[in-house]
Amino acid sequence: MIALALAAALQIGSKQFTESVVLGEIAAQSLRAAGIEAGHRRELGGTRVLFEALRGGQIDAYPEYTGTIEEELVRGGPPLQALGLRATGPLGFQDDYAIGMRRDEAARLGIRAISDLARHPGLAFGFSNEFLRRRDGWPRVREVYSLPHADVRGLDHELSYRALRSGAIAATDLYTTDAQLRAGDIVTLLDDRRAFPRYAAVFLYRASLPAPAVAALRRLEGAIGAPAMIAMNARAQLDGVPEARVAADFLGIATAAPEGAPARIARRTVEHLALVGVSLLAAVIAAVPLGILAARRRRLGQIVLGVVGVVQTVPSLALLVFMIPLLGIGARPAIVALFLYSLLPIVRGTHAGLVSIAPELVESAHALGLPPGAALRLVELPLAARSILAGIKTAAVIDVGTATLGALIGAGGYGQPILAGIRLADTALILEGAVPAAALALAVQGIFDLIERAVAPRG
Amino acid sequence: MAPVFELSGVKKRYGVLGPVDLRIDERETVALIGPSGAGKSTLLRMLNGLVAPDAGEVRFRGRPLPEDLAPLRRQIGYVIQGGGLFPHLDARGNAALVARWLGWDEPRIEARIADLAALVRLPEDALARPPSRLSGGQAQRVGLMRALMLDPEVLLLDEPLGSLDPITRFDLQEDLRAAFARLEKTVVLVTHDLAEAAFFAPRLVLLRDGRVVQSGSARELCSAPAEAFVERFVRAQRAAP
Numbered sequence: 001m002i003a004l005a006l007a008a009a010l011q012i013g014s015k016q017f018t019e020s021v022v023l024g025e026i027a028a029q030s031l032r033a034a035g036i037e038a039g040h041r042r043e044l045g046g047t048r049v050l051f052e053a054l055r056g057g058q059i060d061a062y063p064e065y066t067g068t069i070e071e072e073l074v075r076g077g078p079p080l081q082a083l084g085l086r087a088t089g090p091l092g093f094q095d096d097y098a099i100g101m102r103r104d105e106a107a108r109l110g111i112r113a114i115s116d117l118a119r120h121p122g123l124a125f126g127f128s129n130e131f132l133r134r135r136d137g138w139p140r141v142r143e144v145y146s147l148p149h150a151d152v153r154g155l156d157h158e159l160s161y162r163a164l165r166s167g168a169i170a171a172t173d174l175y176t177t178d179a180q181l182r183a184g185d186i187v188t189l190l191d192d193r194r195a196f197p198r199y200a201a202v203f204l205y206r207a208s209l210p211a212p213a214v215a216a217l218r219r220l221e222g223a224i225g226a227p228a229m230i231a232m233n234a235r236a237q238l239d240g241v242p243e244a245r246v247a248a249d250f251l252g253i254a255t256a257a258p259e260g261a262p263a264r265i266a267r268r269t270v271e272h273l274a275l276v277g278v279s280l281l282a283a284v285i286a287a288v289p290l291g292i293l294a295a296r297r298r299r300l301g302q303i304v305l306g307v308v309g310v311v312q313t314v315p316s317l318a319l320l321v322f323m324i325p326l327l328g329i330g331a332r333p334a335i336v337a338l339f340l341y342s343l344l345p346i347v348r349g350t351h352a353g354l355v356s357i358a359p360e361l362v363e364s365a366h367a368l369g370l371p372p373g374a375a376l377r378l379v380e381l382p383l384a385a386r387s388i389l390a391g392i393k394t395a396a397v398i399d400v401g402t403a404t405l406g407a408l409i410g411a412g413g414y415g416q417p418i419l420a421g422i423r424l425a426d427t428a429l430i431l432e433g434a435v436p437a438a439a440l441a442l443a444v445q446g447i448f449d450l451i452e453r454a455v456a457p458r459g
Numbered sequence: 460m461a462p463v464f465e466l467s468g469v470k471k472r473y474g475v476l477g478p479v480d481l482r483i484d485e486r487e488t489v490a491l492i493g494p495s496g497a498g499k500s501t502l503l504r505m506l507n508g509l510v511a512p513d514a515g516e517v518r519f520r521g522r523p524l525p526e527d528l529a530p531l532r533r534q535i536g537y538v539i540q541g542g543g544l545f546p547h548l549d550a551r552g553n554a555a556l557v558a559r560w561l562g563w564d565e566p567r568i569e570a571r572i573a574d575l576a577a578l579v580r581l582p583e584d585a586l587a588r589p590p591s592r593l594s595g596g597q598a599q600r601v602g603l604m605r606a607l608m609l610d611p612e613v614l615l616l617d618e619p620l621g622s623l624d625p626i627t628r629f630d631l632q633e634d635l636r637a638a639f640a641r642l643e644k645t646v647v648l649v650t651h652d653l654a655e656a657a658f659f660a661p662r663l664v665l666l667r668d669g670r671v672v673q674s675g676s677a678r679e680l681c682s683a684p685a686e687a688f689v690e691r692f693v694r695a696q697r698a699a700p
Contacts, residue, residue, distance in 0.1 A: 364543035367509055368557045368605065369533030378556060382547045 009037035010213060013050050013059035016043045016408075016423055018237045019095060019177060019201075019229065023063035025247035026224075027203060027217060033253060034216040042243070043419050044329060045408045047072060049321060053410075054204060055083060058328040061205035061217060065095060067197040069204070071136070084207045088218050090200040093177060093226040097137065097196045098188040100174045102164060106187050113190035114145050117171065121148040126155040126169035136197055137173065144195040161186070177226055179234035201229075224250075237424055264417075265436060271331070272413035272440065275403040279335045280396055283342030288388065290343070291350020292376065301351060308344040316341070316402050320409050334406035341402055342395035349391020353384025385455050393448035400441040404433065414440075460484040462521070463613060463645045464506055469515035476501045476669040478515060488639060488646040490656035493666035494692070499649040500540070500617055502666065506647060507535045507615060533557065536606030538616040542598040544590035544605075550597075551586040554604040561609075575604040578641065580634050596627040603638070614639075616648040620655060632658060653677065653696040665689060 010031060014024030021042050031038035041059060044050055051073055053059045064073075069087065074080060080087060099114055106112070109120055117123065131137040132154050141147065155163060160172040161180045174181070176188055201224070203217050232250060235241045290308070294301030314322075319340065323333030357380060365375035381388070407415025414433040421430030462482050470477030476498040483489050491499040504510040505517055508528040517524050525531060544553050554575065555568045563571075576586060579600040590598055599619060606614060619635060620628045636659060639646050650656050656663050657677035664674045673685040684690040 360539055360541070360543045361545060363509060364537075364539050364545070366528075367507060367532055367537040367539065369529045369531070369609075370557060370560060371527075371529040374560055378560060379545055379547075383545070385547075 009039050010061070010209070011059040012038060012040045013044045013053055013062035013410075014040065014042050015046060015050055015062070016419060018179070018233050018243070018423060020063050021243045021423075022229075022232050022236055022246055023091070023201065023203075023224075025243045026220065026250060027061060027063065029244075029247050029251055029253055030216050030220060031213055033251065034212060036210075036213050036216060038213075041329070041410045043407070043416070043423070044410045045321075049324060049329070049409060051204075052321075052324045053329045054085065054206060056325060056328050057206065058330070058410075060209055060213070061203050063091075063201060064204045065199035065201055066090070067096075067199035069202075071197060080204070081207075086205055086207050086209075086214075088203045088205070089221040090202055091220055092222045092224045093201055093229045095175050095177045095199045095201060095229075096191075097131065097199075098174055098176050098191065099141070099171050100164065100181075100186045100188050101171045102167070103185055103187045105167075105170060106189070111189065113192040114141065114195065115192050117149070117189070118145060118147055120170075122151075123149060123170040124151040124153070124168070125149055125171050126153045126160055126163050127173045128157040128160060129154045130157075131173040141195045144193050177229040177233055179230065179237040181230050182234035182238070240424070240426065261432070265432065268412065268414050268416060268433070269436060269440075271411070272400070272403055272437070275331060275334055275338060275406055275411060275413055276396065276399045276440075276444075279338035279403075280342055280392070280399055282335075282339045283346055283395060284392060286339075287343045287346035287391075288350050291347045291388070291391075292354065294347060294351040295354035304347065305351065308347050311340045312344045316405050317408065320405060324409060329410040331406070331411045333409055334403065334411035338399050338403060338406075342399055345394040345398070346388070346391040349387045349389075349394070350384060353387025354380055356387070357383045386452065389448060389452050389455065393445065393452075396444045396448065397441050400437060400444055404437055460486070463487075463519065464647075465518040465521075466502075466505070467516050467518075469502075469505060469512040469517060471498070471501055471505075471510065471669070472513045476505075477512070479669070479671055481664065481671065481674075483645065483647060486643055486645055487662065488648075488660045490660035490663050491647065491649045491666060492651065492653060492656045492663050493672075495651060496668075497666040498669040499651075499666055501669075503615055503617055503647060503649050506613075507532050507537055509537075533609050534611045534613065536609075536611040536614045538599075538602045538606045538614070538619055540617040540621050542590070542602035544593075544598055544601060546590050549587055549589050550581070550593060550601045550604075553590070553601055554608050556605070558608050571608060572604070575607055578607070578638050579603050594627070595623050596631050599623070599631060600634075603635070607642075611644070613645045613647070614642070616646070618649055618651070620650070620652075635659070653680075653693065665692065667692075 012024045012028045014020040024040050024042055028038045028040040044053060047068055050059070050062045054062060069080070101111060111117060111120070127138055138152070153169070155172070160174070163169045164172050164186065174188065180186065203220070205214065205217060228250070232246050236243050236246050290304050294304045316337065319337045320333065323337055327333040327336060361383065362375070362380065365379040370378060403413050404415035404418055406413050407419050414437040417429050417433035421427065421433065461484065463485055464481070464483040466479055466481040468478045468480060479502060491502055493499055501510055505512055508524050508531065519531065545556070548556065551572060554572055558568050558571065572586065576583065581597060581600045581604065585593060585597050593601060620631060623631065632655065639659065648659060661676055662674065663677055663680060665672045665680060667688055673680055673689050680689055681693050684693065
């Protein structure tokens with residue numbers, strides 16, 4: 001619905017981390033400042049989701065890093081130009097992998113570059129698990145610099161700054177624009193043998209973007225230095241300032257007052273209910289006849305139950321991402337994914353309800369002279385109602401939970417604050433999504449219990 | 460009298476039934492009788508097409524049973540063993556189901572139900588009860604009301620006194636016979652009990668292993684048994700308490 005309203009406007013996308021959201025905000029506000037209508041679809045997902053959305057035209061531009069473009073997006077495939085995409089020049093800062101140490105400790109040991117670490121083989125290292133695993137992470141550094149260190153531990157990225165500051169570890173991996181660097185007590189070591197790829201920030205955009213919009217984006221080339229980016233990340237992530245305000249302050253633009261909490265929650269409730277309601281209704285319309293078919297034709301029934309069962313085993317995140325090339329981003333692919341997930345419980349409930357009816361009751365219905373359709377409608381379906389309703393209830397409760405993942409592909413709903421809260425380590429924000437989602441699941445359960453009591457056969 | 464049902468050479472595979480030849484006339488009351496597994500219920504269910512014969516033919520009023528059985532079945536009332544009442548409807552809803560589907564108006568339905576309740580002697584307050592709150596005898600009476608709702612020409616009953624206690628059985632037996640007498644319909648009922656068959660029907664059809672052994676009045680079966688089995692069947696029933 002939101003996507004339709006903004007269909008005419010340009011859409012900027014961003015990934016699910018603070019820096020990307022801030023850059024997306026900066027791009028959108030720059031376009032608006034240039035008199036171009038532009039929206040920001042924030043926190044759409046990871047690299048794959050954004051890139052596919054850009055290729056599919058659901059978004060027109062998003063912030064990306066040169067290293068990612070070279071290593072992940074165009075490696076072994078056609079160049080950007082051939083895909084109808086373009087990139088701006090570097091925005092002025094790099095978000096590289098780096099190795100960081102406490103400033104006082106580095107000074108005491110006389111360490112300025114990564115190559116200096118080789119002289120101190122006794123130092124304890126704590127690295128994020130991803131860094132330990134990635135080809136361009138620790139394995140590369142150890143090889144390029146011939147580091148002999150034996151005390152290397154895997155750590156959660158969030159904990160590594162704490163471990164570093166407390167002295168539990170001497171060095172860790174970090175990103176060169178991490179918000180934590182603002183405090184100045186941690187130095188990044190010089191990558192003097194160029195072990196890490198360069199991750200210069202740019203905007204990727206569609207070749208069809210109008211010239212004034214391209215010009216507005218290109219005005220940002222070289223405009224954002226590393227200290228400015230670190231400061232913006234820190235304001236958003238550590239001080240809890242909304243990204244829109246951080247971006248506006250950077251651009252020197254006044255912003256509108258942010259939406260209040262009740263309005264925000266109400267809007268997300270509507271979005272969430274729309275996702276669940278539309279997908280569930282469609283699933284009932286499709287799954288009840290499928291369940292009837294499965295109960296009537298035994299062999300075909302096994303196939304139907306098998307197919308909807310296989311759909312259920314596809315991980316929800318994977319299913320959502322599969323939908324992007326077919327249906328783009330936003331509510332539509334989320335509704336289709338939820339629809340597919342709802343099929344199994346309803347088909348199974350309908351099938352089980354119908355096959356468990358006592359044969360003499362079905363025979364009675366036929367012996368009374370009801371044609372098959374009337375026997376189904378007046379006798380069999382009412383007798384199977386309890387089981388069908390139980391299936392719909394299961395589907396509805398699962399839908400309420402799974403719909404939170406829709407936020408990953410821009411479908412909105414209660415997932416939005418949960419994702420933002422995880423990114424910002426903001427528990428209150430997570431609860432702003434999680435509590436209404438849980439309440440909605442309970443309400444759905446309660447409503448179905450009431451319907452069950454009213455509809456289901458007695459005795 | 461004109462035949463209502465004519466069965467010629469009907470057979471059901473695996474020795475369940477047949478070959479059977481049988482003729483049932485207009486307004487006749489016939490009891491299909493025999494030990495369990497003799498094929499009584501199968502034969503009864505062939506009359507309204509619930510069971511299709513593998514060979515032979517069933518004719519109703521001179522015509523083979525049609526492809527679309529639903530209209531035919533509305534002319535043949537059927538009371539299933541144990542009543543077969545739908546648990547999601549109350550007694551009234553069970554009786555009125557098909558009439559409602561046919562679009563009868565409510566006053567007509569109410570009038571018909573009142574008549575039938577009087578005929579089968581069902582107490583007024585039982586009409587609003589779900590089947591789970593009816594006694595065995597009441598459920599059987601409601602089953603009969605449901606079968607008679609559209610005023611069919613023929614009534615089929617499968618063990619109408621089946622699993623009832625002796626007192627209920629006695630009351631219902633009297634009421635059923637009175638109802639049959641007033642209705643003047645063709646009635647075919649299945650029972651394994653000789654005394655019960657004799658009580659209801661002038662003509663008994665005795666089945667054994669899917670074949671008709673003898674057809675005639677109870678007196679004929681006792682006084683002139685067609686074979687040794689008939690004599691054994693009759694004696695066994697007499698010896699029962």
